[in-house]
Amino acid sequence: MTELPKIYDPSTVEDKWYSYWLKQKFFKSVPDDREPYTIVIPPPNVTGVLHMGHMLNNTIQDVLIRRARMLGKNACWVPGTDHASIATEAKVVSMLKERGISKSDLSREEFLKYAWEWKEKYGGIILDQLKKLGASCDWDRTRFTMEDDLSEAVIDVFIDLYNKGYIYRGVRMVNWDPQGMTAVSDEEVIHKEVNSKLYFVRYIIIDENEKIDLNDKDAVNQKLETGDYITIATVRPETILGDTAVCVHPDDERYKKLRGKKAVIPFVNRIVPVIFDEYITMEFGTGALKVTPAHDINDYNLGVKHGLEVIDTITPDGKMSEAAKFYVGEDRFTVRKKIAKDLEEAGYILKVEDYKNKVGYSERTDAVIEPKLSLQWFLKMDTISKPALENVLNGNIKLIPDKFLNTYKHWMENVHDWCISRQLWWGQRIPAWYDEKGNYIVAKTKEEAFEKFKIQNSAFDSQNLKQDEDVLDTWASSWLWPISVFDGFKNPNNKDINYYYPTNDLITAPEILFFWVARMIIAGYEYRNEKPFKNVYLTGIVRDKLGRKMSKSLGNSPDPLVLISKFGADGVRVGMLLCSPAGNDLPFDESLCEQGRNFSNKIWNAFRLINSWTTGDIDTSEKNQIAIDWFSSKLSAEISNINDLYSKYRISDALMATYKLVWDDFCSWYLEIVKPDFIDGKSLPIDSYTCNSTIEFLEDILKLVHPFMPFISEEIWHLINEREEKECIIISEWPESIEHDEKILDRFAQLQETIVSIRAIRNGKNISPKETLELFIRIEENPESKSFDPLMKKLCNLSSVNYTNDKIENAASFISNNIEFFIPLSGRIDVNAEKEKLKKEIDYNKGFLKSVMAKLLNEKFVSNAKPEIILNEEKKKNDAQAKIKVLEEQLSSL
């Protein structure tokens, strides 16, 4: 018997077992005859560091993987990282900036060299951090979305989709991020409500052929004074520089007279047409709209419809362009203030109102998005997305929890074409090649492109084909992840993809349901004609105590590695899972990890107790036999309960059930019954049958605990016994639920109720736990009841258990299962207080009886309710009547 510390110390244990598991290749998976169980990790950003969201997400994955492994499945968890084009490029740019290097000074190749250096240096950090958590990924399968094979898959898919007619190139209004200097997709724009100003600006109206000298201040003022103007409300006065029309509703009586007239753009003095369109909301603002086709999607559409000029007044980095003619080179927000002031001074502004509107922000850089016309690549979504909708709606792919079905459906039914090009360097470069005239061909290589050009035009001989400068959206590679990690593009019939695909569960955050999950499903059906996963488990968002999202800028996110060093990985895992039902936000608090750590310690000490026992040649007592029979049934019942919870993906509930099984049933009840007495400073020996049974129970319990707490379970597993090299809990068999005896469970539950009542009396009367008590039971002595006597004696510190036909005077009493119990307490009974207590109890039971009787006397109840319900009410009636009778007797005898 080894001396074990009173407090479990995870620090040494965790690294030891993690490297042991690695050494034994327990995480490794290759196709075999077993049923596969597969998870592909949602690849974290290659530049990322582990945050609480990752912790939650990966803990859940590890729990599922470890349990599947124990269930005898071939568990395969594929790890990897995402190149995260815009986020990584931004990081590299700022890193270079610190070193005094500007991106614009570098060639594409030079920049990419720095970027790869950065990736090599920092790219693996997050995966190493996952190891600290205990993640049992098959590290030999680690993939990166920009490694050669995966990039090739992205390019091949692009070409394929282009050839199928799904990809097109077009001028579109895109969401332009002036800070990242790239287009971003609709999904990457976050709309926030902001306080703005609504400027009411007067536009002078003139007749079609009217000549007016707009530099003549007096002439202009006269126009404004005589009312020859239209007032237009705008929140973006700087876009006035790009106005090319004024628009009103054709039915608007106020503006009928404007037909055939022209408007003068203030300040710019450009003469533009007044157009009429039903798009206008007459009630909004003044019912008139200034049209800026280059900088607003609606205006753009109007422009297309009415053949308006497009003047692009804003540069890619958000400054006024040459075309704006004024304020050239100044930032758009500075110009907004300046032009407002200048217009005011020139008398064009009628009034300014406070106004709340929604403004789009870039998810990545938080810059205000500028709608901008540009030439981009798009993926047509309408037809390709159909199977992804159908197969989620029909339950072929399950969303957990299913409350996300509605939003999923809504999104998929209104899906927009996906802008897949990004004006960045870090990522897969678009395989389109241009000749000098700007004609292009989509092809994998320059040579292929050349050949294709030649097929179109045999005289083609341009040697200067240029590849598109843009790269593809990151999601254009991650949407292929479940297929590409198994090389399903390069080699679509390989052993791995055939075995592991479709994967089982995808664990991810609801925020990327559309970004990623939906698109993976689309790609799955397009390229494998099969779903990529069977279940999508959507985790909650980890928030702080104040309900705020954890973020770096708020500084409210604890460092997971610090938490692990404080509470142990097991403790943190339990802490994360304790209150995180699927789809619910998780208000994180360190105290949860503390609870997890305490649980580790509880298990540790249960083991310490068992470990301290010495066996002797003793018969098994009836008391111990009862405990063993009971716990055996209890364990079995709980295993099936826990299995059921897992099957419903109720992971926190499964954890809580495990927690209570260990803490309450095993430690507080079972061990307290069987542990040997302590006499003369020495623990008595225990019979070997009880000892062995207890160890078997402990082993099963450790197995149930293992998915949640891999380290401590493995540690104790090996402390129990010397084991073979590969005899580890991580690959042990998940315990089976054998048939259990409900009667044993019921009888023990009754016993527990009695014991709690006795302890309550002791506590209520302030009697020291050391003082023994006598118990009288008012029934005929019988063997079944008597068998519990030693057990009650031990757990309640009783000196004797007696059976009696009479009432006991001067005793505290209680009723349990319609049996009266007495504990003589001469001199410590307050008769009045007892009377009060009894009266209260009688009142309660009478009230209860009354409500039961009301039901039973109600004809409609008797005729409508199901027979078993009525029977139950009858039983309730009888029980209540019996109880009242006993209580009244007691009261009268006092």
Added chain:
RNA sequence: GGGAGCUUAGCUCAGCUGGUUCAGAGCAUCUGCCUUACAAGCAGAGGGUCACUGGUUCGAACCCAGUAGUUCCCACCA
């Protein structure tokens, strides 16, 4: 502007097709215990008008309608 969800104990959440003493769990709180496995512990106790209002029903936390609060998603109203 449209849509979806949520509201149960101080906190975080269970509560399956309306019916068992159904109002629950964990944590926190309070009381008493340093009882040789564990004070990171043991034993016990107190906490709730199930958001509000009405309806359906013999019976409602659960079904229906409305109201309020809250969260999320979608959307091009200047």
